[in-house]
Amino acid sequence: xxxxxxxxxxxxxxxxxxxxxxxxxxxxxxxxxxxxxxxxxxxxxxxxxxxxxxxxxxxxxxxxxxxxxxxxxxxxxxxxxxxxxxxxxxxxxxxxxxxxxxxxxxxxxxxxxxxxxxxxxxxxxxxxxxxxxxxxxxxxxxxxxxxxxxxxxxxxxxxxxxxxxxxxxxxxxxxxxxxxxxxxxxxxxxxxxxxxxxxxxxxxxxxxxxxxxxxxxxxxxxxxxxxxxxxxxxxxxxxxxxxxxxxxxxxxxxxxxxxxxxxxxxxxxxxxxxxxxxxxxxxxxxxxxxxxxxxxxxxxxxxxxxxxxxxxxxxxxxxxxxxxxxxxxxxxxxxxxxxxxxxxxxxxxxxxxxxxxxxxxxxxxxxxxxxxxxxxxxxxxxx
Amino acid sequence: xxxxxxxxxxxxxxxxxxxxxxxxxxxxxxxxxxxxxxxxxxxxxxxxxxxxxxxxxxxxxxxxxxxxxxxxxxxxxxxxxxxxxxxxxxxxxxxxxxxxxxxxxxxxxxxxxxxxxxxxxxxxxxxxxxxxxxxxxxxxxxxxxxxxxxxxxxxxxxxxxxxxxxxxxxxxxxxxxxxxxxxxxxxxxxxxxxxxxxxxxxxxxxxxxxxxxxxxxxxxxxxxxxxxxxxxxxxxxxxxxxxxxxxxxxxxxxxxxxxxxxxxxxxxxxxxxxxxxxxxxxxxxxxxxxxxxxxxxxxxxxxxxxxxxxxxxxxxxxxxxxxxxxxxxxxxxxxxxxxxxxxxxxxxxxxxxxxxxxxxxxxxxxxxxxxxxxxxxxxxxxx
Numbered sequence: 001x002x003x004x005x006x007x008x009x010x011x012x013x014x015x016x017x018x019x020x021x022x023x024x025x026x027x028x029x030x031x032x033x034x035x036x037x038x039x040x041x042x043x044x045x046x047x048x049x050x051x052x053x054x055x056x057x058x059x060x061x062x063x064x065x066x067x068x069x070x071x072x073x074x075x076x077x078x079x080x081x082x083x084x085x086x087x088x089x090x091x092x093x094x095x096x097x098x099x100x101x102x103x104x105x106x107x108x109x110x111x112x113x114x115x116x117x118x119x120x121x122x123x124x125x126x127x128x129x130x131x132x133x134x135x136x137x138x139x140x141x142x143x144x145x146x147x148x149x150x151x152x153x154x155x156x157x158x159x160x161x162x163x164x165x166x167x168x169x170x171x172x173x174x175x176x177x178x179x180x181x182x183x184x185x186x187x188x189x190x191x192x193x194x195x196x197x198x199x200x201x202x203x204x205x206x207x208x209x210x211x212x213x214x215x216x217x218x219x220x221x222x223x224x225x226x227x228x229x230x231x232x233x234x235x236x237x238x239x240x241x242x243x244x245x246x247x248x249x250x251x252x253x254x255x256x257x258x259x260x261x262x263x264x265x266x267x268x269x270x271x272x273x274x275x276x277x278x279x280x281x282x283x284x285x286x287x288x289x290x291x292x293x294x295x296x297x298x299x300x301x302x303x304x305x306x307x308x309x310x311x312x313x314x315x316x317x318x319x320x321x322x323x324x325x326x327x328x329x330x331x332x333x334x335x336x337x338x339x340x341x342x343x344x345x346x347x348x349x350x351x352x353x354x355x356x357x358x359x360x361x362x363x364x365x366x367x368x369x370x371x372x373x374x375x376x377x378x379x380x381x382x383x
Numbered sequence: 384x385x386x387x388x389x390x391x392x393x394x395x396x397x398x399x400x401x402x403x404x405x406x407x408x409x410x411x412x413x414x415x416x417x418x419x420x421x422x423x424x425x426x427x428x429x430x431x432x433x434x435x436x437x438x439x440x441x442x443x444x445x446x447x448x449x450x451x452x453x454x455x456x457x458x459x460x461x462x463x464x465x466x467x468x469x470x471x472x473x474x475x476x477x478x479x480x481x482x483x484x485x486x487x488x489x490x491x492x493x494x495x496x497x498x499x500x501x502x503x504x505x506x507x508x509x510x511x512x513x514x515x516x517x518x519x520x521x522x523x524x525x526x527x528x529x530x531x532x533x534x535x536x537x538x539x540x541x542x543x544x545x546x547x548x549x550x551x552x553x554x555x556x557x558x559x560x561x562x563x564x565x566x567x568x569x570x571x572x573x574x575x576x577x578x579x580x581x582x583x584x585x586x587x588x589x590x591x592x593x594x595x596x597x598x599x600x601x602x603x604x605x606x607x608x609x610x611x612x613x614x615x616x617x618x619x620x621x622x623x624x625x626x627x628x629x630x631x632x633x634x635x636x637x638x639x640x641x642x643x644x645x646x647x648x649x650x651x652x653x654x655x656x657x658x659x660x661x662x663x664x665x666x667x668x669x670x671x672x673x674x675x676x677x678x679x680x681x682x683x684x685x686x687x688x689x690x691x692x693x694x695x696x697x698x699x700x701x702x703x704x705x706x707x708x709x710x711x712x713x714x715x716x717x718x719x720x721x722x723x724x725x726x727x728x729x730x731x732x733x734x735x736x737x738x739x740x741x742x743x744x745x746x747x748x749x750x751x752x753x754x755x756x757x758x759x760x761x762x763x764x765x766x
Binding site: 023107111127165282283286293383 | 393406407408409410411442464465484485486487488489490491494510511513514517535538539540541542543544548572665666667668669670671674676678679681682683685686687705706707708709710712723724725736737740741742743763765766
């Protein structure tokens with residue numbers, strides 16, 4: 001891909017060169033490979049211990065290289081937010097892809113069926129009889145498409161709104177020759193980010209009671225779900241205790257952005273995962289005593305969360321403020337005395353999924369040495 | 384480029400096919416070519432009448448195709464926010480590129496000098512003696528690099544903070560054999576978006592008085608600026624009256640996003656420019672009476688401005704709310720009765736520059752027919 005070639009042409013010669021992280025053009029998305037590998041191993045071990053199937057969510061990383069490491073550590077397959085993301089991972093020979101949003105339009109359904117013919121174990125969610133009818137009309141009994149019933153956790157984004165609707169949809173899927181009824185999905189996105197462990201647990205217990213009732217209704221109708229998929233980085237330890245999900249869609253544990261770092265993931269508050277993803281920026285202007293301007297702004301971080309935290313290269317307590325598309329201020333008393341033009345400042349990532357989407361590649365480091373350059377394989381693949 | 388090839392492979396067969404805008408996979412960035420051409424012509428005529436040089440800002444569109452049309456209409460060259468943007472436009476043979484942010488690090492300065500050797504009329508800003516020294520050390524008298532003194536309009540992002548510092552920097556540039564003193568840049572970004580014409584005028588009059596004093600100080604020091612570059616879509620009509628800028632860096636007039644559409648650009652409030660840029664999305668879930676979910680979220684729009692306005696495909700008064708990376712709600716009483724799965728909803732663009740950065744290509748339409756697919760040539764080029 002040309003995007004990768006651009007970064008490889010610019011930085012490929014720095015791979016393996018001691019301390020080469022400091023020689024990179026900025027802003028640059030930096031992935032700490034040691035931390036990534038520890039996160040992948042920790043989650044794989046927990047899922048194995050819990051006896052649940054792990055299907056990590058690729059919406060976080062959009063990367064064939066990360067997906068391969070997750071599969072090598074035991075993941076069954078990968079979840080994808082959109083069809084385009086699944087196409088990008090399938091091109092990297094990742095199998096058992098599950099698309100977690102409905103695919104509804106005629107051109108998208110045509111692409112979905114083409115992907116199903118070449119990608120083993122593909123599945124998708126549905127939440128509407130009209131969509132199931134369209135999928136059934138396009139599917140082939142020779143190569144059935146897996147379909148999950150998507151359950152609305154109460155935010156009205158996607159999903160059926162009642163147990164009766166879930167049963168009707170499961171029945172419709174089950175009856176369609178070209179579709180295979182795979183089970184149900186319930187993704188409680190809102191609950192993932194509740195910072196207090198106790199409050200998050202109370203919220204997810206209530207959601208899980210409702211899910212158990214849905215499962216009972218399906219079972220009573222003769223449609224027991226083969227797979228119950230859901231969970232996330234915020235709740236998977238609680239979901240493990242509750243024991244209802246048979247498959248986890250955890251995503252952000254690989255990177256641990258600011259949002260999840262603010263959450264107590266365990267009862268004792270000790271995180272089993274560590275930050276692995278950063279943006280390195282450089283000072284490009286230093287004419288004011290209490291701030292320096294760095295070369296990272298709206299195009300370097302998604303702005304749907306709080307501004308990024310300052311991790312290294314600036315005095316303790318320095319904070320970041322956006323200054324437009326290309327620039328940010330790093331603010332601390334007397335900062336311009338300690339920092340000079342071109343100095344490196346390392347920032348955390350506020351919300352990893354849409355931030356990763358802004359970059360063509362990961363600059364993968366071990367300590368301060370560039371180890372590899374990986375494409376963000378599904379960057380921009382929102383279709 | 385592979386990015387373009389992806390969209391061409393997906394949609395190339397629809398070019399010229401009547402009504403084919405409605406057959407596109409979504410979300411998709413749609414550019415109305417008739418409106419774009421009218422905007423480009425209107426600005427070119429105004430600049431010619433005002434006797435100012437037009438160097439439109441490519442940070443808005445990041446597109447060789449749009450830049451070519453601006454040059455064909457009389458623009459002298461293009462402004463670029465970053466070196467990487469300039470490299471992308473130079474690859475499309477756009478000349479007289481001016482980089483409006485300082486280029487400071489050693490790897491970036493090396494790229495800048497390489498670009499200067501192949502891109503006629505290149506210039507950059509500087510705001511610090513250390514940066515001018517680094518540029519001077521890397522530059523060659525055989526192929527001098529144009530340098531403008533950047534003036535801080537009071538936001539402390541970039542620019543010298545005093546007239547004395549401006550004079551010192553101009554003198555240092557002028558004395559360097561490999562650098563050419565080109566003049567000054569003062570970009571009043573904050574003032575561009577003041578919605579009231581009268582308030583914006585008062586603010587820009589004050590900035591212009593300060594700029595006139597800076598110019599007088601430079602002239603008194605024997606360094607009269609050959610070019611005074613600045614202005615923007617919000618203030619260019621006022622700048623025309625004030626007559627201090629000799630070059631306009633206007634950008635957003637080509638698209639007229641929500642931010643600028645909210646501004647009275649003229650005293651009578653009639654806009655000389657019209658919206659040309661949209662995002663088409665599709666309904667992917669419709670299980671709630673008062674909202675439908677469309678396939679456009681944080682990855683389809685930058686979120687540094689207000690959420691996008693709903694332009695077409697939904698009842699009058701419908702509003703958009705973000706629902707995560709991939710989804711948005713379009714909300715209106717009884718909306719799910721009128722809208723079905725896969726129906727198209729057209730949304731405006733809240734802030735064009737970082738929104739364009741999320742897409743690989745423009746889907747260029749005349750009326751409802753896909754006319755062409757243009758790459759976003761400098762997408763992701765923040766380095």
